[in-house]
Amino acid sequence: MLSSGICKMEKSILNQLLLKPCIAKSFSHAQWDLCLRQAQVANLLGRLDFVLERHDNLQYLPQRALNHLNAALLRSNKQHQDIKAEAKLLSSHLTDSGLEITFLKGAAYVLTGIACEGRICSDIDILVKKSQLAKVEQRLEAVGWAPEAINDYDKKYYRQWMHEIPPMIHLGRQTILDVHHNIVPLTAEKLPNALQLLESRCPTDNEKTHYALAPMDMILHSAVHLFSEGELDKGLRDLTDLDLLFKHYFDDPSLDHCRSKQLFSRASQLNIESSLVYALRYCDKVLNTQLPQQCLLESAKDSNNIFKLAILDYCYHHTFVPYHSSCQGINFEVASFILYLRSHLKKMPLRLLLPHLSIKWWQRAKKMFVVT
Amino acid sequence: MILILSTYSKKEFCQRIKTTGLNIKIGPFYIKLTSNIPSLLDNFYFLYSDCAIVGDDQYIDFHICLKPPSIFRRWYRPQVNFFLNEFRPFKPLPIDQTMAFFEWGLNWTIAQQALQYLIIHAAVVEKEGKAIILPGMPGAGKSTLCAAMAHHGWRLLSDEQALITKNAAEIVPLVRPINLKNQSIEVIKNFCPDAQFGQIFKQTSRGDICHVKAPSDAIAKITETAQPFAIIFPSFNNEPSPTKLTPMAKGETVIELINHCFNYSILGLDGFNRLTTVVENSQCFSLSYSDLTSAISTLDELY
Numbered sequence: 182m183l184s185s186g187i188c189k190m191e192k193s194i195l196n197q198l199l200l201k202p203c204i205a206k207s208f209s210h211a212q213w214d215l216c217l218r219q220a221q222v223a224n225l226l227g228r229l230d231f232v233l234e235r236h237d238n239l240q241y242l243p244q245r246a247l248n249h250l251n252a253a254l255l256r257s258n259k260q261h262q263d264i265k266a267e268a269k270l271l272s273s274h275l276t277d278s279g280l281e282i283t284f285l286k287g288a289a290y291v292l293t294g295i296a297c298e299g300r301i302c303s304d305i306d307i308l309v310k311k312s313q314l315a316k317v318e319q320r321l322e323a324v325g326w327a328p329e330a331i332n333d334y335d336k337k338y339y340r341q342w343m344h345e346i347p348p349m350i351h352l353g354r355q356t357i358l359d360v361h362h363n364i365v366p367l368t369a370e371k372l373p374n375a376l377q378l379l380e381s382r383c384p385t386d387n388e389k390t391h392y393a394l395a396p397m398d399m400i401l402h403s404a405v406h407l408f409s410e411g412e413l414d415k416g417l418r419d420l421t422d423l424d425l426l427f428k429h430y431f432d433d434p435s436l437d438h439c440r441s442k443q444l445f446s447r448a449s450q451l452n453i454e455s456s457l458v459y460a461l462r463y464c465d466k467v468l469n470t471q472l473p474q475q476c477l478l479e480s481a482k483d484s485n486n487i488f489k490l491a492i493l494d495y496c497y498h499h500t501f502v503p504y505h506s507s508c509q510g511i512n513f514e515v516a517s518f519i520l521y522l523r524s525h526l527k528k529m530p531l532r533l534l535l536p537h538l539s540i541k542w543w544q545r546a547k548k549m550f551v552v553t
Numbered sequence: 554m555i556l557i558l559s560t561y562s563k564k565e566f567c568q569r570i571k572t573t574g575l576n577i578k579i580g581p582f583y584i585k586l587t588s589n590i591p592s593l594l595d596n597f598y599f600l601y602s603d604c605a606i607v608g609d610d611q612y613i614d615f616h617i618c619l620k621p622p623s624i625f626r627r628w629y630r631p632q633v634n635f636f637l638n639e640f641r642p643f644k645p646l647p648i649d650q651t652m653a654f655f656e657w658g659l660n661w662t663i664a665q666q667a668l669q670y671l672i673i674h675a676a677v678v679e680k681e682g683k684a685i686i687l688p689g690m691p692g693a694g695k696s697t698l699c700a701a702m703a704h705h706g707w708r709l710l711s712d713e714q715a716l717i718t719k720n721a722a723e724i725v726p727l728v729r730p731i732n733l734k735n736q737s738i739e740v741i742k743n744f745c746p747d748a749q750f751g752q753i754f755k756q757t758s759r760g761d762i763c764h765v766k767a768p769s770d771a772i773a774k775i776t777e778t779a780q781p782f783a784i785i786f787p788s789f790n791n792e793p794s795p796t797k798l799t800p801m802a803k804g805e806t807v808i809e810l811i812n813h814c815f816n817y818s819i820l821g822l823d824g825f826n827r828l829t830t831v832v833e834n835s836q837c838f839s840l841s842y843s844d845l846t847s848a849i850s851t852l853d854e855l856y
Contacts, residue, residue: 210612218616218638245583245612252668259819506639 193508195219195229196501199421200469205238213246215507223503224418226253227299257299261291267305267356268292272391274324280317282392283308283382285361285402289393292385296399296425304348304357308394310379311362318346318360325352334540342368342529364402365409368529371452378402378451397440397447400426404460405453411524413500413517417467420501423460424470437473445479459493466494467501496520559602567594574616576607580727580775581716582663583607588619588651590633596652596751600730600764603772615662619651637662646757653754653762656732660713663727664815670716670725671827672815677710677724678702680856683782684724686715686835688813691759694789694842697737700765701845702852704745709771710779714815719823721830723778728771730764738763744845783836783855784810790843796851797841806837 194216197204208216220229230250233239239247268288275282284292287302309317326349331339339347344363351358363375381395394402403426407419430444431437448457458480464470465477499516502508525534558566558577569575574587579601588594607613618636622645632645635658642661646654664672675688676699685707689695696712703709712731715724730751733741738761741748751764784806785798801809807829811817817824836855842848 209610211610214612221638222640243612245614248669249614249666252666255668255819259821 193219193502193505195223195225195503196417196467196508199232200467202232202236202238205233205236205241208241210243210246213242217246217249219503219505219507221249221253222505224301224415225299225421225503226250227257227301228418228421229299230254231298254299257301260301261297263356264288264291264302264305267351267354268391270324271305271307271358275317275320278316278320280313280320281310281379282317283379284385284391284393285364286406289385289399290422292391293393293396293399295396295429296422298425300422304359306359306361308361308364308375308379311375314346314360314362321349321358321360326350326358327352329357332544334544338537342366342533364405365453366528368533369409369527373405373451373453396426396430397444400430400444400460401448401451401453401457404456408456408459409524409527411521413520414504416497417501417503420463420467424464424468427461427464427470427472431471431473431476434473438475441473441475441479444476459497463497463501467497492519496523556606557602558598558604558606561606563598566598570594570597573609574618576609576611576613577601578605578607578775579659579729580711581725582614582667582727583611584659585613585616586619586655587617590619590621590648590651592649592752593619593651593655596764597655599749600652600751600766603767603769605775615659615666617655617658617662619655619658621648650754650757650762652751652764653757656730656764659729663714667716668816668819670718671721671817671820671824673715673717673810674713674813674815675715676712677715677726677779678707679710679724679779680707682779683856684710684779685782685852685855686724686784686831687787688715688784688810689787691734692789694737694787696731696733697740697789698787698842698845698848700731700733700737700741700748701744702849703731703768703771704748705849706853708774708779709767717781717827717831718778719827721827721834722780724781725778726771726775728767728775730766733763733765735760740845741765781831781835783838783852784832785837785852786839787848788839788841790841792843794841794843796844796847798851799839799841801837801839803832803837806832 194212198216217226217229220226226249230253233242242250268284272282285306285308287300288305290297290300291302329348329350331347336347339345344366345359345361349358349360350356364373364378378394378398381398382392383395385391385393393399400423403419403423407416407423410416431440444457445454448454461472461476461480465472496516496519499512500520502513525538529537561569566575570586571589574585576583576585616638619633622632622634631648633648633651633654634641634645635643635654637658643658673686673688675686676695677684677686678699679685687695687699699709699712709728710724711727712729714727716727717724738753742750749766751766754762786801786809810828810832814824814828817828820827840848840851
């Protein structure tokens, strides 16, 4: 099973390139064609341009492929411009009313300039204090944001169990906004204290217009998000985010030792050590991220359950690939299913999960029935 | 040597498009089309017969696939889906509109992805290397005028999209079938006896649709670009009335053209520079017409 799995993975030419950029030299036009199609599906077209440029590999691309990379770059630049404009409005509307907001994920990468290379975002994520949540919602509704239409069950699901409220949409600009009050679902076994994250947030500009999490917390949030995710269609993209976040955090070798220590102690303070360990492990394995020795040693200490780790290795090996038909086979299906179940089990205990999944599957079946 | 589609027998063509996909050059783009829908195969083989075949070792710009959503849907009110690199940007359409769906889907694909060009929603025809750009809202008679001109001494560059190059000096041909709607189908059948028509698709979301095959010489000159020469905003009058060519100010033309661009805002300053350069180098008019012969001779006088 494993050997056929490795065989299938070989078909992700994008993964091979990310792991070993020097192979670009020998790519044929047809291989570039497949590589860019995989990158497009994985939402990595814009980022691929940066990866190729960093390794001086753009010269090997046919002109047609360059056109597509340039187009992806134009699209992501335009989106970054739009996100900055939207962030400016959000920050001013909310801080005017004495409310604090902190940008997360894509919007935070764009505003801080860390891990924003060619990044495409589907929405804007913000973190607010739970005590201010009601006021934030009120204020947002007053300036043109409305909750997206969802059914009553989903509404209850969000309000009762989730770390975010139902997505909001700006009625004029159609931007989607996710308002979070924690970084993992409230039903999770170990709930981090969101106030600790907010206490150490940092301004993204000199004028202190916008705030994002501290660089260390940005890594941890990205890790906890990715390794509790059940559907990994954007998994490879998110892993490249982590790669860039690590590169930025460990930018000075003389500080590696101390920063590595700080990172692990912060992770344990927030109860999300295992996510950090996985982030390091798969950045190393899938993207060959240059990580300090100290970090890898520290993460090896934690990984005592060899059996569990072997299963996760199998799963992530087959799912950190573009969700493109050329990379999908039986191993991909099995691995995705295991991760889907694992994610739900981590999010909520069985007594909540079983009724929840039954309702979700019933809703999905009903929808399919109505459509056909 | 360039191999064109009609050198394949119908059987060979069908086999390719159903299995490995057919690599074809449409305008400056390389496209791989995969489909097993008979009506698309018939219409495509007829309408694109003059286009060049592209080798399997090339970088392909757009991988397009049209196929039914499910086995069930092949029998019960059959539908078709449009996929661009495995992504489905649109809801399915009735299967008998597959050819029209391909044309719309390709328009969308180019408008979204070909950001190396500033793309204006306009027909383009050329004489003596000088291009006339005919922008127009749906129903303004842009395609009708374009089809008529393409069969009366002008070379067709595009019926739908004007591709403006980086320095705005040239327009790149994107020769494809001309898309006629409703009463203009009958008008062009009468006005251009040598035009070749595809199947008529009744009652689509845009009314009755018929594609006119692009003239062979226009496809043969697919690599010959043209310089912007005139920008004409046509408007067709149902009531018989004299042809009227009214000069337009350059500023007004720019503002009006922005509304007809597909990718102006994403190109930013570059888009603005290209658009203003095109307008700078062109004569600008609005044209009101009810008679094609008179409209064409009026435009002839510009040269």
